[in-house]
Amino acid sequence: MPDREPAGRIALRGRVVTDYEVWSEGTVLIEGGAIRELSREPLDPGEVRDYGDSLLVPGFVDLQVNGAFGVDVASSPERIDELSRRLLATGTTSYVPTVISSPESLYEETLPVLAEKVARRGGMAEPLGIHLEGPFINLRRRGAHAAAHIVPPDPLLFARLLELGPIRMVTLAPELEGAQELIKTARRYGVVVSAGHSDASFEEAYRALDAGVLALTHLFNTMSRMHHREPGLPGAAFAHPLAICGLISDGIHIHPEMVALAFRMLGPDRICLVTDSTAATGMGPGEYALATRRIYRETNVTRLGSGALAGSLLTMEEAFQNILAFTGCTLPEAARMASTAPARLIGEGRRKGRLAPGYDADITVLRPDLSVEAVWKGGELSYVDRTGRTLGNGGGEGF
Template sequence: MVIALVNGRVLTPDEEIPRATVILDEGRIAAVGEGLPPPAAAEVIDLAGLKLAPGFIDLHVHGGGGFSLMTEDREEVRSYARWVVSRGVTAFLITLAAAARPQLERWLAAAASAGESVPGGARPLGVYLEGPFVNPKRKASFPTEGLRLPDVSELLAHVRTAQGRLRIIALAPELTGGRELIAAARDQGLVVSIGHSDATYEEALEAISLGVTQATHCFNAMRPFHHREPGCLGAILASPQVAAELIADGVHVHPGAMALLLRAKGPQRTILVTDGVAPAGLGPGTYSLAGRQIEVTAGMATLADGTLAGSVATMDQSVRNLVRLGLASLQEALRMASLNPAVALGLEGRKGRIARGFDADLVALDEGLEVVMTFVGGEMAFCRPKGSAG
């Protein structure tokens, strides 16, 4: 079916079209421009008063809407995909936290079997392995029994179980075996991210020279900056080739630190992520996270000892936060939520822009930047009920 989206304000990283027509055909954007006449057979959808942006891509998310991505049930992954389109997300990575090896293997098998597309849902683009090769000093909410030294043979086993779907691995490069693991991961075509790390400035710079190109939830679970020992955070901020993930929920990172990161990396090298867990998008209460109890209060998910256990924010909320705090323009925030993650995955030729030939993954936002409609592969996956508030 051909769909013509008319009268919307198109926003991309490079341009703005005030009253645009966007033609969707066979899962791709067939044409975009101001004043284009819709094809005769097209279904016409009027977006007057709405902003149309590239669909959000969440590279780092463990769940949301009551669904966990750290699961042995592939249908739970697919249920998450159908829920998250209500938050403007059109694609995501299934992010698995550090766990005992047999558990990780079962999660990976489920993730691999979830498929590359979900009818009426966001597309799972693959798997992000957050651990298990991370530093116990910076483990955050990870269980101690899930941590291990870098092991190339284990990594290769996980690659096989993931059936070619593993995309990113986060690790602490200062650990024994870190160099070898970076090399093996790069040989497998993986993006290597520094995360849950206590690396010094020099250790982090060496890891970057070996192929680390991303930083996992910057500021969180890593050695902090000090003017006499900048640590891995200093190396990340000083290295233009490293893209930095940012959790903009207002809990994980202070607005002043967000401003510092954005000044250092710019909107071009900052990737907005949620780090969401299963209760994301729900209300306060007691929930389960990979078999452990967490409490959600005041917009925070914590273990019994008060340790943050992921985020309960959603991607649309994170975009709104950046704009409302005055930390980024709307177009910059949209770039961080769409094009930048596409670039990280090597998909910038298909996703992250509203341009001819690109995937028809789109989100329509109202004046309050609430999600009104989401399109995945040229089909409407979500439409807010008429009369309901955002």
């Protein structure tokens, strides 16, 4: 078990990453599980943790987690607490368990179990709700989703799924017949609608963004291509002033130069770094579950038996490091993409994703080399890395 301390009045000192600045020396005062005060000056409430030159950043918020560390969300929902504990090692303090297109029977079995686990606190990463990635997607852009489990937009089916668990986000193809009614239903229940696995034209996509679609699921991947005569779904996201884009910054799903282009077009407040991680993340080569499918981990990718990419091996620790390397953005901008923007998109922007008074004391401590040193969750010291190694595609356990 990771180290944990009870939530009391504690001062953390280090290089504090605020929304727009990095304080070379600063203090975050936490009390009762929340941030009470930020100061450039030392505060001495009695208990002080001095992290020296390490960075204090808001805990990472990942909106697309299929699984990690051998746990698959869809097929092994009873192991979600294990996943939540292990995710702390990657700097992730909140996440949205994701279920790809599946048969209705799997939803009936899995969503109620996930519902029991949502909003668990106390020393583990917090599941904020469920992300349904499908089944209302375009067959032509299904990616790793099984064709047999993809269905046309069906508001009645969606309503039944809403009864089974706390769905916070749904990925669908907005160009499909019936999608508009489903979008209206989702908005009525406060569910974030994200366009993905879609073959929408620029015009179809732009109209959907006007009509209540708020986001794009893994920008550029499994969607209509961006072309100079038909900008497609990515072009609509660049053109629309409100679109927010999930982005897998592993250097495999998207070329680093395209990541840099997306950053220049969208800025740090319209990009949410996501991992799209799978049960193979943090593990060695082998065969793993992805809902009803089997995927195979190679050195640095996961694929179906056909050879098609299937999710990723990315962690939020690596996503944070990569976005800095690929774009040249500042540390505060990277923190806004890894924490602030995703928390705001999912409706948690008033309590998560920032180092600010009144926010949950979810704080990731990064060494100067940007590896995770420690994680505070709800004001508790919930993870300490004693190995000095990063968790990544090398498959190290880290515990």
